[in-house]
Amino acid sequence: MSKEPLVLFSPLPPTRNGIADYCDCLMAPLAKHYDLFAVVANDATLPNTTDYQPLKLAEYEHRRAAFQSCAHIYQIGNNLDHPYMLPTLSRVPGLVTIHDMGLQHMLGLALPGGPAGSLYSDLMFDAYGSAGKLIAEDVTKWGWQSPIVHSELGFVPAFVRRSRGIVTHSLTGMLRVAAAGYDRPIYHLPHPYQDRVDPMAEDRETARRRARVRLDLPSDKIILLSLGFVTRHKRVDLTLEALSVLVSEGRPVVLVVAGQVSPDDFDLHFHVRRLGLEAHVIARGYVPDNLLMEYLAACDILVNLRYPTLGESSGSLANGLGMGCCIVVTDIGTFSELPDTCAVKVAVNEMTREGLLDKIVPIVCSSERRKRLEVNARKFAAQQLRLSTFIDGYLLAIDKTFSKNAKTPPVCAPVHRVRRLPKTARRKVEATASRLSREATTGHNLWWRSLMLPLPHPGDNLGIIGGGEFEVSLVKASFDWENVYLHDERNEKYRYYNALLVLLGGREFTLKYPDILKTIAKILPFGAILLLNIIDEDQSREDEAPRPFDVSELLEQYGFKTLDMENLSPEILEGAYKGRQPLQYSILAIKASNIISPPGSPYHEIYE
Structure with a gap:
């Protein structure tokens, strides 16, 4: 009877690493139950063994398609022997053993620019929301980072979100993983000693x-x-x-x-x-x-x-x-x-x-x-702490995590490169809009006049809040979207979208933004795109109207990172759009964190 394939990412001997020695004790027992492939870094020396099949990362990438559907397990520690596996972990979530609840050292050294770089700031936002981004900015401003950041903000939530399950060796670790707030199975397996x-x-x-x-x-x-x-x-x-x-x-x-x-x-x-x-x-x-x-x-x-x-x-x-x-x-x-x-x-x-x-x-x-x-x-x-007891528990964790009946949580959604129509397409879009509706040049039109709506990837779903049949027809005809739905909270079938178009009045947004943004955070998965178009027709109350940069800061508190922003401009108004027009702007954002921190609240919430 053939064995199921299992792909393991971990440093292994002869690499000088405690996790390598730890993992070496697991390989033979795992190989008895699985067709085991062990992937090490490209600059590591391959283990000399016939118990399993060692691969360097480059060979794994060459054979990526063959491994895509296999169960993956990862061993994560706080040193530079581990960053090589992070792109695969984001792409193929699996069962992750977190050996260190503080991973700041590893990521701070591995990410381009270090703790002062934009990728570090993005990951702090991912793990801890707007508060994490604010702490990351301290490094850029002051060139210094408190040791408390290493002990208390160890990036555990970012790894939990990218997993299908977590193994931890301690009750302390189990509590920290649970505190991340994600619905993932947690397996507490005390660190074993070696049989010898x-x-x-x-x-x-x-x-x-x-x-x-x-x-x-x-x-x-x-x-x-x-x-x-x-x-x-x-x-x-x-x-x-x-x-x-x-x-x-x-x-x-x-x-x-x-x-x-x-x-x-x-x-x-x-x-x-x-x-x-x-x-x-x-x-x-x-x-x-x-x-x-x-x-x-x-x-x-x-x-x-x-x-x-x-x-x-x-x-x-x-x-x-x-x-x-x-x-x-x-x-x-x-x-x-x-x-x-x-x-x-x-x-x-x-x-x-x-x-x-x-x-x-x-x-x-x-x-x-x-x-x-x-x-x-x-x-x-x-x-x-016997190794045999640990192995039994680890095999059970693997079986539960990857069984056909296991609950598959919403894992890291793919973050596609945002593709938009070229500026030369504007007149064609305007002509289509005019054909679809005589009132196309009034109301919410900046989002399509400025070509802010991204183009879809195969299979993507677009939801619309505040729009109607005109918007549905226009995005299908001009922006190549096929799966377009007017969002209805009573209909759970299309609750999650790859992109969401939201059309709101300025006064409505000002009065209801906590509920509106919380709803948006709930229905969009990580990596999804938000296009928010706000129109303020009552310019006599301009002092109360929400301003683009204010809205952008609010979006950040609800887990969104602004990618682009557009106001009404002479270039956009040129042509058919004449006369005194209401204030209108569009904000394109990506959901970059599941952590929301509503203004004035001492607590944060997690929406995945």
Whole structure:
């Protein structure tokens, strides 16, 4: 019996990436159930395997048509090993595992222009509406971005909207995904530890002695371990400060740092020299995956601090629990979810040298306390974090997400390039309008005189609010639209449109715009086009009439980005359109966010 195809996007070994190592453990089990294709970046090295079919992105794109109908799964993390998959994710939504709830770093580096660029601003608008765009503009104005943006505005909503389902490793992640407000299935699958931990964990002391010999680590010292990429938010600086006090008190302690150092982020060697700890810190740099477990086995205390946290789950922590390590964590985010019996937790307001010492000295001084924490950690991991349990849950998530009976949510609508008639077509359109109605030159006419209505793509639907049979006939005859409907809120059949033409009086818009714009936001999917034509016939009340730029700002608060704007002009009035005419303007906009923030309201709403 042939297996269903499954396409996976993720960094994979030999790429130096924790998610690559994590995903490597999943490949063989997934390949047993699916005809598995794994797509890596063009500049990555292909895995050497026969378990599945590795592809570079270029080859996937060459065979795109063959993969279009296949189930796609994505592994998203907050570094530059992941941007290559973003265009495919937008085009082919799938089951997305979000490893980091803060993805600002990755997108800020990947998007042209960075956080000061227009694409970043557009994505902030996509994820957080007009408030997100306003925050993005701060970078352009001041050249600086608050760290709070990274921890609290991590672009999770943008990824949830582009998915068919979300996998998260923590309750913290599950709550953040749910808070995005989109109707997507969420699967909470705790981060597993690797199976090769089990043989070493069965005899912890023997594994510790052997690992220290193999790694050439001292056998007579209490070893603190910092594992993984050395970054500021892992607070290695704080661990070094505490270490300097322990050493000055004569404690037999050394710190092993097994992870790639990035001096631009945190200059480990500078701080070691500053504190005079050269004899008490062993820096091993990047450690290949096959040695990670050896370092976990060798340590006495795994220090896994995070502050601030970006909502990430830690693979080294999961493996440390599986190994039965005595662990110290910051009591924040996903790390708070650990049972108190399994880890020593340092509260955020205790993240000082003295606060860390208060927590770490008792376990440095007591092998019994360390042993008790080791036993509890191993027991918890054996019950909750086994890889086989995770695989079962992941396979079930894939099956539910892509089953024929699964609810398919409205995903990212294609954002087509807006195509419009050339200016040379104006006289022909005017002639058609005059033929269709003697009153064509009065009332709402700027939208067609200025050729603002985009041309359709195959299968597109156009809705009309405020118009009648004349508008229906004109857009069919002059703008090539075939599927045109006068919108009726009682008729759900044509509720969603690719484009919407709205014709309103200025006074009506002024009095009713909250309800009008909310209705428009509801019936248009992401990427749809809005053409709003407003005519103000009562020019004696010009001070009350809505102005184009005011309306454009209002549209932004309801999720629309203005593409073009047209006022009455002598060029348009030339010819048959004579005399004193009412104020009239057209605004062409695209729905670029599902988040609406009504003026004066402290809350936002989501319309998808």
